[in-house]
Amino acid sequence: xxxxxxxxxxxxxxxxxxxxxxxxxxxxxxxxxxxxxxxxxxxxxxxxxxxxxxxxxxxxxxxxxxxxxxxxxxxxxxxxxxxxxxxxxxxxxxxxxxxxxxxxxxxxxxxxxxxxxxxxxxxxxxxxxxxxxxxxxxxxxxxxxxxxxxxxxxxxxxxxxxxxxxxxxxxxxxxxxxxxxxxxxxxxxxxxxxxxxxxxxxxxxxxxxxxxxxxxxxxxxxxxxxxxxxxxxxxxxxxxxxxxxxxxxxxxxxxxxxxxxxxxxxxxxxxxxxxxxxxxxxxxxxxxxxxxxxxxxxxxxxxxxx
Ligand code: COA
Ligand code: MG
Numbered sequence: 088x089x090x091x092x093x094x095x096x097x098x099x100x101x102x103x104x105x106x107x108x109x110x111x112x113x114x115x116x117x118x119x120x121x122x123x124x125x126x127x128x129x130x131x132x133x134x135x136x137x138x139x140x141x142x143x144x145x146x147x148x149x150x151x152x153x154x155x156x157x158x159x160x161x162x163x164x165x166x167x168x169x170x171x172x173x174x175x176x177x178x179x180x181x182x183x184x185x186x187x188x189x190x191x192x193x194x195x196x197x198x199x200x201x202x203x204x205x206x207x208x209x210x211x212x213x214x215x216x217x218x219x220x221x222x223x224x225x226x227x228x229x230x231x232x233x234x235x236x237x238x239x240x241x242x243x244x245x246x247x248x249x250x251x252x253x254x255x256x257x258x259x260x261x262x263x264x265x266x267x268x269x270x271x272x273x274x275x276x277x278x279x280x281x282x283x284x285x286x287x288x289x290x291x292x293x294x295x296x297x298x299x300x301x302x303x304x305x306x307x308x309x310x311x312x313x314x315x316x317x318x319x320x321x322x323x324x325x326x327x328x329x330x331x332x333x334x335x336x337x338x339x340x341x342x343x344x345x346x347x348x349x350x351x352x353x354x355x356x357x358x359x360x361x362x363x364x365x366x367x368x369x370x371x372x373x374x375x376x377x378x379x380x381x382x383x384x385x386x387x388x389x390x391x392x393x
Contacts, residue, residue, distance in 0.1 A: 090215070090248065091116075091389060091392070092294060092322050092323070092339075092385075092386060092389045093116040093117045093153065093248070093249075093294065093296075093323055094116050094322065094323045094324070094335055094336050094338075094339040094340070094390070095114070095115045095116050095117070095323065095324065095326055095331075095332045095335040095336050095339075096115065096116065096117045096118075096119055096155070096217070096296065096323060096324070096325045096326060097110050097113060097115035097117070097118050097119065097152070097326045097327075097328075097329065097331075097332060098119045098121055098125065098157070098299070098325065098326065098327050099118055099119065099120060099121065100121050100125040100126055100134070101120050101121050101122045101125075101126050101134030101135070101137060101138045101156075102126055102130045102133050102134035102137055104137065107120065107137075107141060109329055110152070110329065111145070111151060111152060112151075113152065113329045113332050114332050114333065114336060115152045115326065115329075115332050116152060116153065116323070116336070117152050117153045117154075117155050117180070117181075118152040118153070118154055118155065119155045119156070119157050119183050119217075119325075120138045120141065120142075120154065120155070120156045120157070120179075121134075121156075121157045122134050122135060122138065122156060122157060122158055122159060122165075122169050122173075123157050123158065123159050123160070123185050124185070124256075131165070135168070135169065135172035135173070136172070138156055138172070138173060139172050139173060139175045139176050140176070141154070142154060142156075142173065142176055142177045142178070142179055143175075143176025143177045145177075153180035153181070154179050154180055155179055155180055155181045155182065155183055155217065156169075156173045156179045156181075156182055156183065157182075157183035157184075157185060158170060158173065158182055158183070158184065158185075158196075159185070160184070160185050160186035160187075160192075161184070161186075161187070161192040161195050161196060162186070162188070162192075163186075166196070166199070167199070170182075170199055170200070170203060171203075174203050174207060178204075178207070178209055178213065178214055179214065180214070180215065181214055181215035181216060181217060181248060182196065182200065182214055182215075182216055182217075183216075183217045183219065184196050184216055184217070184218050184219065185219045185222060185256075186219065186222045186223055186226070186256065187218050187219060187220050187222070187223070187226050188223045188225040188226045188229065189225060189226065189229040189232070189236075190229065190232060190233055190236035190237050191236075193216065193218055193237065193243070193247070194237075194240075194243065196216065197216065197242075197243050197246055200214050200216075200246070211242070212242055212245055212246050214246075215246055215247070215248040216246050216247050216248060217248055217249045217250075217251060217296065218247060218249070218250050218251070219251050219252070219253055220233075220250045220251065220252060220283075220284050220287065221252040221253060221254075221257055221280035221281075221283070221284055222253055222255075222256035222257055222260070223256070223257070223260055224257070224260055224261065226257075227257065227279065227280045227283060230250075230283040230284060230286070230287045231283065231287070233250075233287040233290065233291060234287065234290040234291065237291060238290070238291065244291055244292065244293075247291055247293045248293060248294060249288060249293050249294035249295065249296045249323070250284050250287055250288040250291070250293055250294075250295060250296070251284065251295075251296035251297070251298060251325060252280050252281050252283075252284035252297075252298050253298040253299065253325075254266035254273070254277050254280070254298060255299075255301070257276075257277070257280055258277075261276065263276070271308075271311075281297075281298075285319060285320055285321065289320065294322045294323055295320060295321045295322060295323075296321060296322070296323040296324060296325060297312065297313075297316035297321040297323070297324040297325065298324075298325055299324075299325045299326065299327050300312050300324075300326075300331065301327065303327055303328035303330060303331060304330075306330075306334065309331055309334055309335075310334060310338075312324070313334060313335065313338035313339075314338070316338070317338050317339060322339055322386070323335070323339060324338075324339075336390070339386070339390070340386070340387065340390035341383045341384075341386050341387045341390070345383050346383065346384065346387050348380070348383075349379075349380035349381075349383040349384050349387075350380075350384070351367060352367060352372055352376055352377060352379075352380035353377065353380050353381065353384065355367050355372060356372075356377050
């Protein structure tokens with residue numbers, strides 16, 4: 088069975104028991120227990136302990152969101168201890184890797200995970216990775232090299248569940264005053280980061296996950312970002328507030344009209360199995376349309392199954 092597509096990813100600070108309870112009860116596909124930017128440095132030991140206990144206390148076959156953990160960056164000096172604490176009682180579904188500056192950072196984290204999996208007798212590659220790929224300028228510039236650097240490493244490629252992008256840390260690194268212009272559109276540099284993330288994810292066969300909408304009270308803005316994300320090929324989005332989850336899940340579930348069209352495309356090819364191209368409603372339909380239709384139907388099934 089192919090891995091499930093995860094539409095909504097809800098961040099929750101690693102040290103907040105109250106928010107974690109709420110997050111676990113939410114309809115998010117994945118909850119990201121954060122040990123990085125939302126945790127004050129002096130709270131990190133307590134957050135590690137809390138995350139470890141939470142992972143240890145929830146049953147493996149529980150329904151509800153998958154549990155992921157965002158660790159500190161490869162360059163932080165904190166990663167080893169983060170991972171040791173996270174895996175101390177039970178393994179998470181995956182690890183979110185921030186401030187990645189190049190493919191080497193991903194290789195480094197994957198190696199540490201492989202070692203842990205071997206030591207703990209876990210299935211190799213079981214813990215997947217979500218890479219936050221655009222938080223540093225070097226990270227954005229290196230995205231174009233991902234297919235070459237990672238594409239040949241099958242094990243590692245399979246471990247990478249998705250790539251995501253973010254404007255906040257990148258803006259700080261650049262000294263940019265804003266990521267959007269007066270009309271609300273992303274400025275060129277941030278569009279570049281977003282598009283590179285989308286392209287690299289597709290090249291690796293991983294999910295492209297849209298970054299957070301930090302204005303969590305602005306439903307119109309969120310919907311606008313979701314419409315653009317879905318249109319452009321993202322298959323999920325990060326969230327920071329439970330109120331954002333319903334809109335995200337709905338946005339990445341194909342509409343009834345899309346499903347119906349996809350069923351008709353599949354049917355048109357089924358009636359002409361030897362044909363590479365058929366016509367439907369006066370339009371040419373060829374193999375890429377069939378693949379897209381199959382993807383829509385898989386996404387529909389995924390949305391129903393969760
Ligand atoms: N997960 C679970 N529950 C959350 C939540 C989250 N991410 N964010 C808010 N809640 C809960 C609050 O605890 C509150 O419940 P309560 O009144 O029963 O305590 C309820 O939802 C409403 O919260 P609200 O008052 O609207 O927001 P807030 O001002 O308390 O919190 C943030 C705003 C941004 C601080 C909070 O949403 C948050 O911590 N988000 C995650 C931040 C994060 O992890 N960032 C790192 C990635 S960028
Ligand atoms: Mg950050």
